Amino acid sequence: MNTSSCIGISTMKPFCRVLISYKGSSIFGFSPGKSNDYRIDNLSKFHCGQFSGCNPQIIGYIRVTDSNQRAFSVSGSSWGQSRSFGMSSHVGQGSGRGVLVIPNVASDFRNHSTSVEAHVNEKSFEKIYIQGGLNVKPLVIERIETGHSVVKEEESRLDFDGSSINIDNLKGLNENTVEREVSKIEEEAWNLLRNAVVSYCGNPVGTVAANDPGDKQPLNYDQVFIRDFVPSALAFLLNGEGEIVKNFLLHTLQLQSWEKTVDCYSPGQGLMPASFKVKTVPLDGSNEAFEEVLDPDFGESAIGRVAPVDSGLWWIILLRAYGKITGDYALQERVDVQTGIRLILNLCLTDGFDMFPSLLVTDGSCMIDRRMGIHGHPLEIQALFYSALRSSREMLIVNDGTKNLVAAVNNRLSALSFHIREYYWVDMKKINEIYRYKTEEYSTDAINKFNIYPDQIPSWLVDWIPEKGGYLIGNLQPAHMDFRFFTLGNLWSIVSSLGSPKQNEGILNLIEDKWDDLVAQMPLKICYPALEHDEWRIITGCDPKNTPWSYHNGGSWPTLLWQFTLACIKMGKPELAQKAVALAEQRLSMDQWPEYYDTRSGRFIGKQSRLFQTWTIAGFLTSKMLLKNPEKASLLFWEEDYELLEICVCALNKTGRKKCSRFAARSQILAP
Secondary structure (H helix, E strand, O other), rough: OOHHHOOOOOOOOEEEOOOOOOOOOOOOOOOOOOOOOOOOOOOOOEEEOOOHHHHHEEEEEEEEEOOOEEOOOOOOOOOHHOEEEEOOOOOOOOOOOOEEEOOOOOOOOOOOEEEHHHHHHHHOOEEEEEEEEEEHOOOOOEEEEEEOEEEHHHHHHHOOOOHHOOOOHEOOOOOOOOOOOOOOOHHHHHHHHHOEEEEEEEEEEEEOEEEEOOOOOOOOOOOOEHHHHHHHHHHHHOOOOOHHHHHHHHHHHHHOOOOOOOOOEEEEOOOHHHHOEEEEEEEOOOOOOOEEEEEOOOOOOOOOOOOHHHHHHHHHEEEEHHHHHHHHHHHHHHHHHHHHHHHHHHOOOOOOOOOOOOEOOOOOOOOOOOOOOOOOOOOHHHHHHHHHHHHHHHHHOOOOOOHHHHHHHHHHHHHHHHHHHHOOOHHHHHHHHHHEEEEEEEEOOOOOOOOOOHHHHHHHHHHHOOOEEEEEEEOOOOOEEEEEHHHHHHHHHHHHOOOOHHHHHHHHHHHHHOOOHHOOOOOEEEEOOOOOOOHHHHOOOOOOOOOOEEEOOEOOHHHHHHHHHHHHHHOOOOHHHHHHHHHHOOOOOOOOOOEEEEEEOOOOOOOOOOOHHHHHHHHHHHHHHHOOOOOHHHOOOOOOHHHHHHHHHHOOOOOOOOOEEEEEEEHHOOOO
């Protein structure tokens, strides 16, 4: 097959490409220089009409500018694993485009010289240049070699047609699979989940946020959200179906380096989109030829126009989960994936004016994506940040180009864990201390370091906090403690071991003790209590969707089930998760899988809740599979890392400081 036949335009099937803005765009963390010889105008452009499932094997040529100036040429195992650069060209007749591919790195990545060297400053990333241009002819390979076996492409693809679901395939993982019983509600959930799958050029790449056939105004619920896809991805991974997750990780990685703007201002490199949508558009103005494009949203279309801080963190967490469950660690070792991890870390670890190790973000930058008074250092972001840092430390390949980054990650992990454990934790004893705080203290010996006024303790908390147990508050800033209980942040503090073992146990004790408030008739409250009256008007801006005990303002979200299940299994209390899952199972199918529930007890379906919400479905399925295969849960959570807790950044700095505040609390923080 010659080049022109590979890239010729078909009037029957669409092209596949990713939308990208050329001006200021960056690939692998650097911006293309000006040149009259070529123009990088997209990341992915393949001809679906010529390739089966848009899944060709193409050999390219790249050069990594490291100290050895070593070039290499490798072949990918699927088109989704390759970065491609379309270049303006005329091949034959029509508007065919030349294609050059930067493919994936082979699985023996660690044995090759692919280190990332800094050439400009301490924070710069590797520079990868294209060589060969249109002289490199693509090669189509008809088979994929995996280990010692050869699998045909047609046989390796999964069938995501909901009508052809095979319940016999819903088994455990590994070669020695054990069949398990599947209830009718699980069978229904699997069919709904598969019907929500989105395909791009014939390959599954994610699931839509909601798939309600009666919804006449889907808004952005017909898009693939990174945070929403995580429970779907885990459901597929636990069921032995990894292709869709791999495709998702690679496609969102291709979108990472874009620089979308809001009123001509560009966010930093490494930002992951909140969501993307597959669109079919006419090819170069033609009414007969079409192409599929991935159109991402970086927040420039979202309500409030807030960039998603949590998307990149979820992407790293999911990447680790993919490797842990499938055993396919080669994906993590690829040059583009390693670079993607580093770009996210660089964005999060950038020095600024903030004095705290926690991540400073604006309101609406996470699952709570509307104004809810969580700007500053919300617990949810800190828990996900900590999880992403621990994941990155496991996956980063340590060499001369990454050793400084790994050191920075370790230092931040140490500082962040101490900061959250020491200053975010409240129980009966700590509230008594705050109640007797002295204010306006100055010096490094101050006890009330953030100048918290005792009058901030809300009246509801005085009678609500149990004698045994406690939780991590929602936010901490100078002269401000947000005492609300935020479920996601507390659950991920358990899962990631951000909290100490004693604190993690205390969080579950509090949930069990306050079951009627946090679970009631539908698990789980996103936060407690709700903002009401003047507080609701001032903090939410009179948001009609976040009225008291609705949506983000004290609504109940079934998708939190899988995270609750994971936390319970880790802490040896699976019976709590079973109780919550059984409660949800009674209503979810009957209520058509709503997005959220309203009222203080979660009795009503949310007033603006979408039905057939995908992460509600996937969260239920993931919870059921984790409870039936609890050994899989251990692949998804982190145990306490006592070495991290011994690291003190103060000891690394030549400040002459003789006293470090963390030593005063070491005995209670490090105690298991």
